Amino acid sequence: MSIDAKKLAQRLNRHAPKNAQIRLVAEKPFGPQLTVRTWNLANGLRVHVVPDDSAPVAAFQTWLRVGSRDETPGKTGLAHFFEHLMFKGTPSHPQGELDKLLEGVGAETNAATWTDWTHYYETLPAAQLPLAITLEADRMQYLALDTEQLDSEREVVISERRDRVEDDVEGMTSEVLFRQAFREHPYGWPTIGWMADIESYTVEDCLRFYRQYYAPNNATVVVVGEVDEPILLGLIQEAYGGMRRSRIRRPARAAEPPQTRARRKRLRFPTHAEKVAIGLRSPGLGDPDWVPFAVLNDILFGGRSSRMIRRLVLQDELVTECWGALTPFGEPGLMEMGADLREGVTAERVETILWEEIGRLHREGVSERELLKSQSRLELGVLTSLETAGGKAEQIGFDDTVVGDPTASFARLDAYRAVTLDDLRHIAGTYLRRRSSTTVLVRPTAGSQR
Amino acid sequence: MKRYRTRFGSDVLVEESRAVPVVDLAIVWDVGAIDDPVLGSARMLARLLRRGSRGMDPTAIDEVAALLGGRLGISISRTMIRIQGSVLARNLAPFVALLAKMLRKPALRAADLKREKRRVTAELEGLLDDDSALAGRMLRRAVLGGGRDDHPLTQPVGGTLASLREVQRSHLVELHGEALVGRRLLFGAAGDVDPEVFLALLEETFGTLAKGRTRAVKLPKPELPEGRHVYVVDKDERSQTQLAIGTLGSRVRDPDLAAMVVADTAFGSLFSSRLMQEVRESRGWSYSAYSHLGAGRQRETWAMWTHPSVANAYDCAALEIGLLEDWTAHGLRPEELRFAKEYLIGSRCLDEDTASRRLDLALDAVTLGFPEDRPQGYVQRIGAVDGEAADAAVRKRLEPAHLAIVAVGTASALAPRLEALPGVRDVTVVKPRDLL
Numbered sequence: 001m002s003i004d005a006k007k008l009a010q011r012l013n014r015h016a017p018k019n020a021q022i023r024l025v026a027e028k029p030f031g032p033q034l035t036v037r038t039w040n041l042a043n044g045l046r047v048h049v050v051p052d053d054s055a056p057v058a059a060f061q062t063w064l065r066v067g068s069r070d071e072t073p074g075k076t077g078l079a080h081f082f083e084h085l086m087f088k089g090t091p092s093h094p095q096g097e098l099d100k101l102l103e104g105v106g107a108e109t110n111a112a113t114w115t116d117w118t119h120y121y122e123t124l125p126a127a128q129l130p131l132a133i134t135l136e137a138d139r140m141q142y143l144a145l146d147t148e149q150l151d152s153e154r155e156v157v158i159s160e161r162r163d164r165v166e167d168d169v170e171g172m173t174s175e176v177l178f179r180q181a182f183r184e185h186p187y188g189w190p191t192i193g194w195m196a197d198i199e200s201y202t203v204e205d206c207l208r209f210y211r212q213y214y215a216p217n218n219a220t221v222v223v224v225g226e227v228d229e230p231i232l233l234g235l236i237q238e239a240y241g242g243m244r245r246s247r248i249r250r251p252a253r254a255a256e257p258p259q260t261r262a263r264r265k266r267l268r269f270p271t272h273a274e275k276v277a278i279g280l281r282s283p284g285l286g287d288p289d290w291v292p293f294a295v296l297n298d299i300l301f302g303g304r305s306s307r308m309i310r311r312l313v314l315q316d317e318l319v320t321e322c323w324g325a326l327t328p329f330g331e332p333g334l335m336e337m338g339a340d341l342r343e344g345v346t347a348e349r350v351e352t353i354l355w356e357e358i359g360r361l362h363r364e365g366v367s368e369r370e371l372l373k374s375q376s377r378l379e380l381g382v383l384t385s386l387e388t389a390g391g392k393a394e395q396i397g398f399d400d401t402v403v404g405d406p407t408a409s410f411a412r413l414d415a416y417r418a419v420t421l422d423d424l425r426h427i428a429g430t431y432l433r434r435r436s437s438t439t440v441l442v443r444p445t446a447g448s449q450r
Numbered sequence: 451m452k453r454y455r456t457r458f459g460s461d462v463l464v465e466e467s468r469a470v471p472v473v474d475l476a477i478v479w480d481v482g483a484i485d486d487p488v489l490g491s492a493r494m495l496a497r498l499l500r501r502g503s504r505g506m507d508p509t510a511i512d513e514v515a516a517l518l519g520g521r522l523g524i525s526i527s528r529t530m531i532r533i534q535g536s537v538l539a540r541n542l543a544p545f546v547a548l549l550a551k552m553l554r555k556p557a558l559r560a561a562d563l564k565r566e567k568r569r570v571t572a573e574l575e576g577l578l579d580d581d582s583a584l585a586g587r588m589l590r591r592a593v594l595g596g597g598r599d600d601h602p603l604t605q606p607v608g609g610t611l612a613s614l615r616e617v618q619r620s621h622l623v624e625l626h627g628e629a630l631v632g633r634r635l636l637f638g639a640a641g642d643v644d645p646e647v648f649l650a651l652l653e654e655t656f657g658t659l660a661k662g663r664t665r666a667v668k669l670p671k672p673e674l675p676e677g678r679h680v681y682v683v684d685k686d687e688r689s690q691t692q693l694a695i696g697t698l699g700s701r702v703r704d705p706d707l708a709a710m711v712v713a714d715t716a717f718g719s720l721f722s723s724r725l726m727q728e729v730r731e732s733r734g735w736s737y738s739a740y741s742h743l744g745a746g747r748q749r750e751t752w753a754m755w756t757h758p759s760v761a762n763a764y765d766c767a768a769l770e771i772g773l774l775e776d777w778t779a780h781g782l783r784p785e786e787l788r789f790a791k792e793y794l795i796g797s798r799c800l801d802e803d804t805a806s807r808r809l810d811l812a813l814d815a816v817t818l819g820f821p822e823d824r825p826q827g828y829v830q831r832i833g834a835v836d837g838e839a840a841d842a843a844v845r846k847r848l849e850p851a852h853l854a855i856v857a858v859g860t861a862s863a864l865a866p867r868l869e870a871l872p873g874v875r876d877v878t879v880v881k882p883r884d885l886l
Contacts, residue, residue: 055803099721106796155734270686272578305513376519
């Protein structure tokens with residue numbers, strides 16, 4: 001701990017109540033120019049601060065270690081639904097006022113939920129940071145809910161689900177793919193929840209969820225931008241210091257058994273052409289295999305000169321687009337591959353070629369040039385994601401929440417550079433196996449090709 | 451922002467920042483759909499640039515870009531082709547050389563043209579799965595061209611299934627030969643870049659280009675039909691409706707553009723705006739509910755966008771039309787005006803927080819014929835808008851009597867109901883494929 005930090009903590013703690021006592025727990029470089037300092041409040045709230053005066057803006061983000069994997073069958077989608085409810089109101093800031101106050105100072109504000117986390121963010125003029133702190137701390141402690149609000153927001157989420165799943169072939173395909181691939185683990189249900197579950201939430205469900213998970217010991221605050229750290233920490237102590245820890249009892253999550261046989265599902269949907277999606281089991285983000293797997297995924301699907309795009313889009317002209325992505329989940333997830341087929345092309349034909357290319361990868365391996373290309377692409381991707389205050393805050397909050405290291409994006413950057421051809425052979429041999437695959441084939445319903 | 455002019459006649463904008471060792475690049479080329487000998491030619495030219503030079507493998511441009519830690523995107527509009535790239539700063543020189551080769555010596559092979567035509571055709575067919583894009587296409591056709599697909603402002607800038615078939619290699623060669631001159635190129639660089647080094651790279655790689663001449667841009671006027679008209683783009687088994695209700699919007703040179711921006715922000719572009727509050731917060735009818743003011747060289751569309759369920763589509767459309775009528779008749783409340791101005795002024799720093807964003811703003815200004823420092827006057831222009839000006843602008847520009855009501859959904863369920871909306875003269879059912 002640096003002397004400055006010790007003195008600062010002493011000064012900040014002099015008149016602070018017990019729960020608001022603060023201490024520095026880590027200080028690490030965040031890239032070549034910046035530093036992230038991690039502070040803990042006695043009530044368990046973790047705070048990452050990155051002073052960055054490259055622009056007169058600040059990003060304030062709150063990351064909750066709760067997502068759809070913490071739900072239970074029958075109440076799926078509750079984490080996402082709750083994210084919506086957090087914009088409803090408190091006794092001191094009635095419904096609509098949060099948005100109004102933040103937008104009134106020019107802030108961009110929103111939230112997102114996925115399997116492992118929920119996050120709320122504001123990017124705003126740096127001078128307005130105290131407002132974001134006040135409002136976020138307020139809704140984390142004093143959210144007021146009633147049945148009328150719940151019902152109105154339920155309609156909004158139903159509309160969102162219709163837009164993203166019921167009427168969207170890609171959303172529906174992805175939902176079916178995960179349902180088939182994860183039969184035990186909660187990664188098998190959609191973050192937005194099943195429609196019947198969305199229709200069933202009660203105020204009591206929501207309040208129980210809130211009391212348990214919206215607690216300082218389940219949250220991380222990230223601040224990046226033109227900030228005065230002592231003033232900022234004092235404001236955070238004042239706003240969050242009154243909160244108490246919660247006893248968090250997460251539902252037991254069933255481990256997904258190893259997949260030993262390929263799975264297939266056929267789907268009919270009103271779409272103009274067939275689609276195919278394949279999921280292969282992949283490691284969690286913190287696993288040492290994740291980085292070389294991401295490189296291999298990029299070799300297959302990253303950019304127009306990648307193997308699959310070259311073959312399926314440019315050479316064989318079977319698809320308009322194809323993609324592959326590795327889930328950035330804390331626990332083992334999927335490498336998701338998919339393609340939008342040209343009219344008249346069958347999903348089985350594209351599926352065969354995807355496996356042909358994987359077979360070629362097994363036989364011939366990867367060239368040094370392909371490896372270098374993907375390493376360069378991934379390096380650019382990491383660096384450009386860190387251009388804005390919001391981008392930096394998001395990387396810090398995400399990595400802290402999922403892998404427990406706020407600077408993991410730079411560790412990943414180093415790891416990308418260190419990947420070898422042997423690492424890629426190991427990944428291909430371990431994960432790119434047909435027996436651990438799940439395939440969804442989509443055909444148009446009659447008449448939908450007009 | 452620093453501005454230079456090269457010896458070959460191109461303007462260059464550079465915004466330095468050492469925050470991240472990356473350089474963002476842009477080349478704006480004054481050639482677009484308005485220059486098409488056959489609709490879609492400029493798009494095909496843009497596509498074929500990426501296929502590389504003579505003797506190069508058709509994927510070599512992307513292969514080399516990726517090896518350098520670079521990425522490329524090429525987009526086309528009615529008036530320009532825009533090449534956008536980012537690259538690791540240490541590889542700037544070979545990346546600029548690659549862009550120069552791509553732009554100056556494209557092979558424009560007939561075989562590649564055939565392939566790209568098939569690919570673009572497939573991409574257009576892919577829009578059949580994108581209800582929002584279909585609604586956008588129908589809205590433009592209805593508002594700017596009176597429902598016709600042959601008005602120059604309603605024709606898709608990338609061409610149609612029919613027009614693409616007619617594009618020949620000779621069209622591309624001619625377009626490229628005529629348009630690739632220094633005065634029709636604008637270069638931009640932002641990030642970890644030394645302006646002197648960048649200029650030297652441009653002189654080295656583009657230095658032998660002829661200066662040539664700029665070209666005048668003349669666009670026809672839009673033709674908004676009288677009255678209210680419903681267009682239903684018929685899709686099977688839809689549980690909800692993409693709804694776009696619009697009329698004519700603004701031009702960038704309209705003296706009341708700032709007033710329109712403030713008024714539209716208050717009405718429909720924020721969470722706290724009237725439209726979102728009434729449609730989503732009070733009634734829960736649609737996950738998203740916003741208005742969008744388009745502004746181009748000619749008047750663009752202004753529209754309200756929502757996606758209610760089929761059951762709520764009529765009520766939602768009626769509510770939106772009512773809100774529009776009330777707004778145009780009675781204007782904004784003083785607190786709404788103040789709020790919108792505070793948002794626009796406060797959030798301006800977020801549009802300018804990276805070198806890349808500052809460069810984009812300056813490029814947009816220059817391509818529309820404004821000085822590159824025009825973005826700096828934004829706060830002043832917004833600050834000067836008062837209630838009278840905002841209300842007058844809305845009354846002058848937006849015409850609730852003349853509306854296109856576009857719904858993408860299942861026609862059998864929607865058409866009879868939407869026909870009953872107040873003032874509707876007729877309902878046209880459109881097949882999605884007719885929009886391609």
